Amino acid sequence: MDRHLLSINDLTRAEAFGILNTAHELSIISDGTLKKLPTLRGRTVVNLFFEDSTRTRISFESAAKRLSADVINFSAKGSSVSKGESLKDTAQTLQAMGADAVIIRHGASGAAQRLADSGWIQASVINAGDGTHEHPTQALLDAYTIRNSFPEYTDSFEGLRVAIVGDILHSRVARSNVLLLKKLGAQVTLLAPPTLLPVGVDSWGVGTSYQFDEVIPKVDVVMMLRVQSERMLDSFFPSEREYSRSFGLDSRRLDLLPPRSIVMHPGPMNRGLEISAESADSHKSVVLAQVANGVLIRMAVLYQLLGGQTLGDTSSVQPITQVANK
């Protein structure tokens, strides 16, 4: 990992923990009076969003602004992209405008990597979700959130049990989380109807199960994924009710969870489908913490990519507290 963050595969275990540590340092500053750091003053960060995602966009925007970067929001809707402009032309335009980092959200798997590899642009590329491939900053913020709930796993996730439940096949969140959680040492179980597990999942080094009730008493973290109701139309499952009965996190299942366990969801939630209102709002739910932590993780990634430091190599990063005091 040097210039880009395209996939969790770009990070070593040490680099991943380094990002979590940087985010933690940033959280200490944010809790104080100082909201803004001068680190990226004069640098231009572009939010290049080909898919609607207000939540992710404002999270990155907020992160970049707290580091004093100039932020340009380039939304594909209503732009030249919808008039048939190619990714290549868009990238070259951003290059001409002097973008230092491009945060890309795109419906096509691999779009972030194409942007980084094709020589169209010199900027650092951060993948903010590409099709059904990956969403690395989501996985990092999830790991950060888990660590905050389980201080005993600060330096390693060995022994931590995580269940990821839902549409694994179409989920970039699941792919990035599987890669990162495994890298950090956690034991991962995927729960989904067989139709929503990818071919080849046996090679992922994770457990799989179709029986939510059997798995749920034995997990520390249950990560629910959003289920698109249009999957039903493609016969991935027969009905919303049947899905909800088999794979929804309702009050009964919430009670089956071990006492210290937490409930996560990347949002936006379909209340009543994959998660009941009681579960979403219970004391076990860390959904809002995930949102807050998203800004910190994205600050940490931007800080390390644009600060000229290798991601996660905290030994060479100037202590943030010093930067803040300048």
Add this chain to the structure above:
Amino acid sequence: MNEGSMILKSARLVDGSIIDLRIENGLIAEIGTAMAQGGTSIDLEKNLLIPGLVDLHTHLREPGREDSETVATASAAAVTGGYTALSAMANTFPVADTAGVVEQVFRLGQEAGLCDVFPIGAVTQGLNGVALAELGAMANSIARVRMFSDDGKCVADPLLMRRALEYVKSFNGIIAQHAQDPRLTVNAQMNEGIVSGKLGLTGWPAVAEEAIIARDILLAEHVGSRLHICHLTTAGGVELVRAAKARGINVTAEVTPHHLLLTDELVVGYNPVYKVNPPLRTAQDVEALRTGLADGTIDIVATDHAPHPTEDKDCEWQVAAFGMLGLETALSVVVSAMIDTKMMDWAKLVDRMSIAPAKIAGYSAHGQGIAVGSAANLAVIDTSAVWQVDRNRLASKSRNTPFHQMNLSAVVKRTFFNGLQVFNDGEVLNRGGK
């Protein structure tokens, strides 16, 4: 045309013998040794002389997409690759589904004058899979079409496929099926397997090919007609064809050079130059395809040469066009995959790339072997040379070769079409055609 005689000296044949050969009026007139000089004489320096290669699966793009290839540029690419006959797939704009369009393509081939261009007719009107095209009219046109295909699309309707297989029996036609169940491959991007699962790309499962092959084999048996399977890619498909042949069913099959050499692991990185339909498969499939080609289960190699302009590949994987160039690298790729690995010898290669395809399609002036009386459609190969593919130095109008910067075995030195030299040492010799 073709008057006068020419002597090719010191040609090595696949059996290792060194001969001289005299060409007269476009035919091989005499084979001997130490032949007397007289008129034009070319020393082949003991390079291998083989019948010109025959491709049964070529996308020439004209009419309609002349920005990616024309009949003339495809012909130049063909002779550069040692081919003397091409078969123009029907998915042009307009579709080659009438006598008018196939005659136009046929004439464009004659005007280019570098090799024979035999049009393949569409099975269904507009490739829409709804109603048969006028197969008889295309068969009776000056293009004399015998092979029909909706390639790019599968004739998915079993009743329509049955009718097509039956109908072409009256003129000994053959249906070339692009075996892809459309419902099993909605929005499919690459081989369904471990790699697609990791990359988050929609899978194109092997069963979508195998289900159609199995069905069509049974249909061909039932109606007693000829079936040809285009670009076989799966180990299961090879097994189905092997079993059908053992039962005496009249089925033939082709494999592309790229499916003999490349695997779906190359898709990691999302470079659309590796996007092709049917997709690159696994190493196990490649092994089965090589074995099938060597033992004759797969009858022929066909290029599925599919030119695309730069902008259709210089983009996101999902929006990129399917297809790869093939004509100029086919021979060398097959040598690398089959001869360098000792799975086939040159005699078998000549059968799979010239003799057998000419026989399947009924191209009587091609794939005839080096014999007196045969049309002088020939290629000369330096079998010991190695070359590096450079996409910027191709005769094709397009650049989408997956073999860029690869080192491949065997170099085509010369190509002769109807007794005229049309390619010599890297240079296409334009004779102006008819």
